């Protein structure tokens with residue numbers, strides 16, 4: 272019932288990246304478009320208590336390792352019940368990824384509608400939060 276996530280797979284090393292990009296981040300090899308299932312495990316998550324204007328506080332973000340191999344930063348309605356390793360569903364809405372704890376999909380959907388056309392801003396927030404999480408030393412290995 273979850274939508275597939277558009278992604279790219281490297282023809283040389285098999286790395287999967289979402290959103291789709293024309294070339295592998297690791298080396299200049301072309302990538303083929305693939306769709307991966309929107310299910311994965313939480314690798315790390317954080318909550319911003321001072322989100323930019325226009326967003327409700329707190330703002331919840333999670334780094335999710337999809338079953339298809341890609342890692343995504345996702346915006347979510349909450350992190351209650353979320354821990355590292357939690358199974359979540361991920362959907363892409365206007366180039367922004369949203370996670371929801373399996374079983375709480377309906378609530379998440381309501382939240383997405385509210386996010387509306389602020390998608391671009393959300394993407395920017397997710398990027399800056401991403402840097403923060405990486406710097407904190409999650410590492411992970413890409």
Ligand SMILES: [Zn+2]
Nearest residue numbers: 281284295297
């Ligand atoms: Zn590659």
